[in-house]
Amino acid sequence: MAKLRGTVRRSDLEGGTWQLETDQGERYQLTGKLDGARDGGKVELDGKVDRSAMSFQMTAPIFKVNKLKALP
Numbered sequence: 001m002a003k004l005r006g007t008v009r010r011s012d013l014e015g016g017t018w019q020l021e022t023d024q025g026e027r028y029q030l031t032g033k034l035d036g037a038r039d040g041g042k043v044e045l046d047g048k049v050d051r052s053a054m055s056f057q058m059t060a061p062i063f064k065v066n067k068l069k070a071l072p
Contacts, residue, residue: 003046004028004063005071010039019060020045032065042071 006022008030018030018037030037032047046067 001046001066002048002063003044005044006042008037008039008041008043010037020063027060028063029060030063030065034065034068036068036070038070044069044071 004020004022006020006026009019009021011017011019018034020028020030020043022028028049030045031050037043045063045065047063047065050062050064
């Protein structure tokens with residue numbers, strides 16, 4: 001299990017996708033439990049990188065979210 005912290009972004013690319021830009025500048029495409037996600041919101045995510053997964057967007061490695069915590 002990994003923990004990431006950063007800013008959530010919504011992209012309209014290919015029907016829409018959620019992405020995370022970490023505080024270190026890395027980017028991930030998000031899947032899984034995204035309840036409470038809002039564009040531009042700071043979050044802390046628990047989950048794992050799924051390097052074997054594929055998507056239509058293919059914008060970044062996929063991070064499967066198990067828990068999303070909104071930060072102030």
